[in-house]
Amino acid sequence: MFRIRRVQDATWPGDARVIVQVQEILREQFPLLAPEDVAKLPEQLLNPLKYRFRTILFAAEGSGNRLKGFALFMHAPDLRFGYLDFMSAATMQTGGGVGGALYARVREEAKALELTGVFFECLPDDPDLCAAPSTLRQNKARLRFYERFGARPIVGTAYETPLKPEDTCPPYLVADLLGRNKPLRRRDAQKVARAVLERKYAGSCPPGYVEMVVASFEDDPVRIRDPRYVAPDADRSAAPTWPGGTVLHQDKSIALVVNDRHDIHHVHERGYVEAPVRIRSILKAIEPLGLFQRIKVRHFGEEHILAVHDRQLVEYIRRASALLKPGESVYPYVFPIRNSTKPPKELPVRAGYFCIDTFTPINHNAFLAAKRAVDCALTAAQALREGYRAAYALVRPPGHHAERRVFGGFCYFNSAAAAAQSLSRHGRVAVLDIDFHHGNGTQDIFARRPDVLTLSLHGHPRFAYPYFSGYEEEKGEGPGEGFNLNIALPETLDGEGYRQALTKALRRITKFAPRTLVVALGLDPAKGDPTGTWGLTARDFERNGRMIGELRLPTLVVQEGGYRIRSLGTNAKHFFVGLAAGLFSR
Structure with missing residues (x-):
């Protein structure tokens, strides 16, 4: 069993602990990620205006509050879409259903927010774009995983154009329309592409590159790649099952x-x-x-x-309770209106020094x-x-x-x-x-x-x-x-x-x-x-x-x-x- 919860506050004790663990996973699993991008996570949670996304962090925890994985979901309220920035299991935690449970939670959040869809980047499974066999196998496995939920790459655009000629394995822009039978309009897809390139990659993507990519969305509605790994008629009405046992959604419990x-x-x-x-x-x-x-x-x-x-007061209740036999009660009946400085010897009589009424008894327990x-x-x-x-x-x-x-x-x-x-x-x-x-x-x-x-x-x-x-x-x-x-x-x-x-x-x-x-x-x-x-x-x-x-x-x-x-x-x-x-x- 593991539990999934939303991490709310970088300064709250339990949340601060999780954020530190998430940063450790980011450094381990994404070694090319700039140190400053790892360090900014607490501020992302606290200051959405600065980063132009509302950052939502979901953590999957096992026994002993051990972090098993996380999903970093970026919400763009102004454009009504969500962007899955990172999702990863901790070291030695893959294969236990953590990823499936986390992504299901992300989709649930997106539906509750009534978003157009969940979008994210995924490295390509096309040999023409990614020649390394081992990397290609990993990319295929990752795209197969998301296709189980109905998420597939957008095709017919220049999104996969490398930013630099020497860059390899340029990512797809993947769309998960959350099971709705509603096409993705070109203008909505263009807004998503522009926001990702300008907000996530602020300062990295030249304006000319951004305009070229956005203009390449010509189909209306945009085309989503046909299923490649899951049968087209497969039932996606429910989230896929995973072997991790019961999942507790702690942030909703x-x-x-x-x-x-x-x-x-x-x-x-x-x-x-x-x-x-x-x-x-x-x-x-x-x-x-x-x-x-x-x-x-x-x-x-x-x-x-x-x-x-x-x-x-504490000592009186302790001592008076210990003196009484089981089933025996003492009610206050004498109150120190005239002399509150000389308590009587007997503890039962002294009850009036500490009680404000006559119907709250002291008893053995x-x-x-x-x-x-x-x-x-x-x-x-x-x-x-x-x-x-x-x-x-x-x-x-x-x-x-x-x-x-x-x-x-x-x-x-x-x-x-x-x-x-x-x-x-x-x-x-x-x-x-x-x-x-x-x-x-x-x-x-x-x-x-x-x-x-x-x-x-x-x-x-x-x-x-x-x-x-x-x-x-x-x-x-x-x-x-x-x-x-x-x-x-x-x-x-x-x-x-x-x-x-x-x-x-x-x-x-x-x-x-x-x-x-x-x-x-x-x-x-x-x-x-x-x-x-x-x-x-x-x-x-x-x-x-x-x-x-x-x-x-x-x-x-x-x-x-x-x-x-x-x-x-x-x-x-x-x-x-x-x-x-x-x-x-x-």
Whole structure:
């Protein structure tokens, strides 16, 4: 099995690693390529205006993130065609189906972009143009490979004219019209030829040479060479098969990380709605979509929790949990309004020092389950760094009510905040909380940070938990002032009203221009949720997901609330269908 993904950003850790490997292959497989042409690859990805092509790099990776091959695809949006600049397998990786899978991905991209076709140069299989027998055999094999997909040379032009009299093996211009039964018009082919010669070979092809080649396209429509290696009536409706096994298109998949220990935190008490069935309901609905690739939870050090929570809080939850017997719970019931400096001796009584409500219990497994939820969120963040465009940490207990020094609202450690903190080492992060309840914990943790933008859409604190925070005048503190946005909404709200508020939040995110987006996903805005008062339907969740996806940011979704089991899975499914449609579309 290998995976194919689109490399987006030359400065993103996982992408930067791949680019270095691609440059190594270019030096090995194309020794005549100028060093400066190899070195410019990162800038090509970042600065399409300079090179007059939008560079798209696809990487095929095997186990251990080992690069097996790549395709460098140049998109000319102004002329609506694509040019395959390079495609190569790594050393000792040929014959494993990597090339076929990569070219199929290029064709898929070209179809999604609604391009006229994919064009590229290929050395000739004509003995009159290339006399060396060994080179001729390689050229024939290469053209046979592409002909399987329907790509064949354009004939009847002077494109194969050597630039210099001493040059040998001048390349064909090959056209892949992507299986469409539509002829290639002369004017379109001339635009392609001119763009390739002037943009790819800028400074190498004299204007007179370019004009001669372009003028030689006389047929309208242009002629494509008859099949030479594949039967003319062969079925090309599907991509050829290859022996490489399953191919995962990572850039169109959502990494799924599930808290495999969430069910150890099960409070068997009437009215406690934060139950394990929530996770099962969501999984049952989303896994058949085919959008998700499940990855294993990794273990992370406790320093990631301490980066967003006070050590006293962490130590208290650890020690109090360890003291309790399995099945035993302690609820806070005494709060230090008068004296917060002299905590009582007994840990159960001390719970009020660290908890903001009376319905979030400490039990034997609270610390372990909450720690594992943080590991899941950090694993999902790592998946973004390794090339996924989206990741979903499906966790319980939730975390967005956990502040730096206190817990509550079923939350112990703030998983979304820990992930945002981890991602912030690589650039600015926006945390968008779309739970029915205010994300007080995330706001508190990042209140003084200008590099992490926090936004929360929630029921107004006049009527909704946590009651004492979430007002619109709370905009951040000190250097973080202006980097917190609360949108407090009325008690009765439909999907249209919610989208108006979401549009405001998304505009603020766009202005902030973050490197990554963390979404604290609450499904409790749903109609009939026992903890909310709004009326959002499955279709509303799908529209909301699409709006968020259309930001086109690497997106980490962390599960928060949502307690109406009957509709929980359906709403989650529709949210991710919308997110994928917005994020993965072109």
